[in-house]
Amino acid sequence: MAPIPGSGLAKGLAVTLRTMTRKTVTAQYPDVQPDLPPRTRGVIGLFEENCTVCMLCARECPDWCIYIDSHKETVPAAAPGGRERSRNVLDRFAIDFSLCMYCGICIEVCPFDALFWSPEFEYAETDIRELTHERDKLREWMWTVPAPPALDPAAEEPKEIAAARKAADKLAAEAEAEAEAEAAAEAAAEAGADAEDRAAGADGQAAEEGPA
Numbered sequence: 001m002a003p004i005p006g007s008g009l010a011k012g013l014a015v016t017l018r019t020m021t022r023k024t025v026t027a028q029y030p031d032v033q034p035d036l037p038p039r040t041r042g043v044i045g046l047f048e049e050n051c052t053v054c055m056l057c058a059r060e061c062p063d064w065c066i067y068i069d070s071h072k073e074t075v076p077a078a079a080p081g082g083r084e085r086s087r088n089v090l091d092r093f094a095i096d097f098s099l100c101m102y103c104g105i106c107i108e109v110c111p112f113d114a115l116f117w118s119p120e121f122e123y124a125e126t127d128i129r130e131l132t133h134e135r136d137k138l139r140e141w142m143w144t145v146p147a148p149p150a151l152d153p154a155a156e157e158p159k160e161i162a163a164a165r166k167a168a169d170k171l172a173a174e175a176e177a178e179a180e181a182e183a184a185a186e187a188a189a190e191a192g193a194d195a196e197d198r199a200a201g202a203d204g205q206a207a208e209e210g211p212a
Contacts, residue, residue: 038149040117041102042117043097043133043138044100044106044107044115044116044141045116045117045139045141045144046135046139046141046142047113047114047115047116048090048114048139050113051093053090057105057106060105063100064099065095066095066096067093067094067096067132068093068094069090070090071088071091072089073089092135093134093135094134094135095132095138096131098131098132104117116145117145118141118142119144120141
């Protein structure tokens with residue numbers, strides 16, 4: 001069936017009329033902060049304790065906007081006769097947000113969960129050179145990262161949690177067995193002491209009565 005001439009114009013005007021009759025809502029920003037979705041891509045927060053300076057995020061970044069400097073330190077042997085180890089120590093971790101395109105590749109490839117999305121978005125600057133933020137600022141943004149969503153109740157328990165719970169249950173069982181053994185030993189000692197006291201009392205009574 002051929003379309004009725006002017007039907008497209010009529011539909012467009014209908015949309016316009018519906019919109020005109022709706023009450024407009026103005027966002028009162030910055031007096032009222034916007035309600036952002038939990039997975040908003042604002043800035044990138046750094047959890048420095050997890051960073052091992054593997055450089056994977058800087059190598060994978062398509063914009064080359066991550067700058068990392070580090071040095072090596074020698075860690076003494078943990079036990080006598082052991083070998084010394086060397087580890088990387090983070091000196092600088094900076095992100096140039098004037099180059100960042102918020103693709104999230106650095107967060108996805110980090111094998112140690114050191115980078116996270118933060119919904120923080122108020123970081124505008126008047127000078128583009130000030131959009132390069134160092135690790136102290138990235139660490140401040142880390143505390144604005146929302147908590148991860150809860151797991152599906154029907155989901156399988158993570159292996160790490162299962163292993164930790166198994167180890168904790170084993171330690172608790174061992175501690176309970178030790179406590180029961182100690183209690184049994186104390187009870188046996190008390191019973192032995194009572195038996196000795198009764199035996200000593202019987203001997204004393206027999207000595208007092210003596211031969212007739």
